[in-house]
Amino acid sequence: MKTIIPFLFLLTSQFVAIAQTQEQKIQEFEMQRQAAEKLAYNQLLDSAIQLSQSGEYLQADAQFRQLLRSAKSVPSDLVYYFGENSFHLGNFKQSVDWLNKYIQLKGTTGQYSAQAVERLKSAEEGLMKERLVESRQAGQVLSQDYDIDCGPSGKVTCPVCKGSTVIIKKGYVSDTYKTCPYCNKLGYLQCEDYNLLLKGQLEPSNTNP
Ligand SMILES: [Zn+2]
Numbered sequence: 772m773k774t775i776i777p778f779l780f781l782l783t784s785q786f787v788a789i790a791q792t793q794e795q796k797i798q799e800f801e802m803q804r805q806a807a808e809k810l811a812y813n814q815l816l817d818s819a820i821q822l823s824q825s826g827e828y829l830q831a832d833a834q835f836r837q838l839l840r841s842a843k844s845v846p847s848d849l850v851y852y853f854g855e856n857s858f859h860l861g862n863f864k865q866s867v868d869w870l871n872k873y874i875q876l877k878g879t880t881g882q883y884s885a886q887a888v889e890r891l892k893s894a895e896e897g898l899m900k901e902r903l904v905e906s907r908q909a910g911q912v913l914s915q916d917y918d919i920d921c922g923p924s925g926k927v928t929c930p931v932c933k934g935s936t937v938i939i940k941k942g943y944v945s946d947t948y949k950t951c952p953y954c955n956k957l958g959y960l961q962c963e964d965y966n967l968l969l970k971g972q973l974e975p976s977n978t979n980p
Pocket residue numbers: 929930931932933934935936937951952953954955958959
């Protein structure tokens with residue numbers, strides 16, 4: 772008995788030690804597997820970005836989609852570049868969606884914020900044109916195709932400042948007042964300018980402070 776107890780003790784501690792190293796090994800394998808997965812993911816992301824930057828938008832798109840399928844959590848670089856690449860493929864709706872997501876995520880301080888804001892403008896224009904074409908194809912009659920008759924005076928109250936000639940911008944501390952850049956301190960627009968404004972073609976004068 773005296774000799775058996777230490778022997779059993781030795782055996783158990785050896786067994787525990789073996790189990791521990793076994794568990795460590797499994798953990799190590801798991802970590803290595805995750806590291807390899809991450810490396811492959813980043814390599815594919817780099818490749819997709821490079822393809823997009825060199826104008827191979829279709830190939831880039833396929834790789835971006837593969838990345839989006841493989842992980843639920845999307846890195847911000849992918850959010851931006853997928854939006855950018857979608858624009859070049861003429862997929863404006865998708866482009867607007869992802870670029871907006873990037874701007875929501877990063878605000879104005881992200882690595883690609885400036886480009887994202889700029890590209891978003893073009894994508895929104897593209898989307899608007901697309902919708903205009905769709906409406907026309909659907910046989911809808913759009914007011915944009917007509918000039919609106921302003922009546923005998925030929926003048927319309929400026930819809931931007933509502934005739935007040937000033938635009939008030941609400942601020943945190945105080946409000947700022949700016950002269951309306953559309954009606955030239957008059958409070959009204961000539962019919963021709965009014966129609967341009969409705970079509971988004973009236974340029975604001977930049978002589979105002
Ligand atoms: Zn005005």
